[in-house]
Amino acid sequence: MxxxxxxxxxxxxxxxxxxxxxxxxxxxxxxxSNVTAFTALHLLVQGLPGTRPPVAALAVYLLELCLLDYTLLEVPPTHQAAAALLLAMHTHGTAGAQAPRLLRLARVEPAALARAAGRLVRIHRDAARPPTEALGALLAPIVSKYSRPSWCHAALCAPLDAVDPAWCSC
Missing domain, CATH: 1.20.5 (Single alpha-helices involved in coiled-coils or other helix-helix interfaces)
Incomplete structure (x- = not known):
């Protein structure tokens, strides 16, 4: 200015x-308006031509699950979006050449990205195997929605066991 x-x-x-x-x-x-994780995800996917629909659908699913976890309020939306897309790429085995470009586009510190990705792995695991009936009931509508073919059966993707810190750095 x-x-x-x-x-x-x-x-x-x-x-x-x-x-x-x-x-x-x-x-x-x-x-x-403020940038949301969904807006950030949209911009990241636009910056990564060739992102397959199942990868994008899984990232959207992970972000919707994030809306139910209050501990993620402290994680900036861009970190959530980058972590969701990175996990979706690794889940579908498409990270390869796209991951370094994603990390450059997102401009997220590796440590911050690793923390956000770790939280998303936990959320994804809880959605796949809810530890309580109450959580299962809360997640049921979201899991049902993302189990449909129109969402590439994103909710049926098995969650990763953990985040490899090497994924979060260029």
Whole structure:
């Protein structure tokens, strides 16, 4: 922002620029919203041409499961999306050349990605084999939805045992 003010020879301030931006957005009825994990996933998949539908479907399934885990509120949406896509790629055996590109696109620190992926593995495992009846009942509608052919039977994919830390670094 400061560079733009300098280029314009200080004919306006940064605050003026922000105010005009707000006026323009209001005039266009444009709504700015926070990025969600689903938005981040969509952008990551667009940046990875050739991502197969079963991989994307499994990543979406994992993100929907995340909505039920309050401990993931502290994990940024981009980390959740990158971890979900990375796990989906490894689950389907398609990580190969795509994983390094995903890690560059996501710009997530390896340690943060490994933590998020570890949580998603646990969530996926709990959905596949609920430790309690109550959790099984809570997850049943989501598992049912993602067991359909239209979602490439994503809920039927066996969860990974663990995350290999090497997956989370370029």
């Amino acid at each position: 400061g560079q733009l003010v300098n280029i314009a020879a200080h004919s306006f301030t940064a605050q003026d620029l922000l105010r005009m931006e707000r006026v323009l957005l209001d005039a266009l009825e444009f709504r700015v």
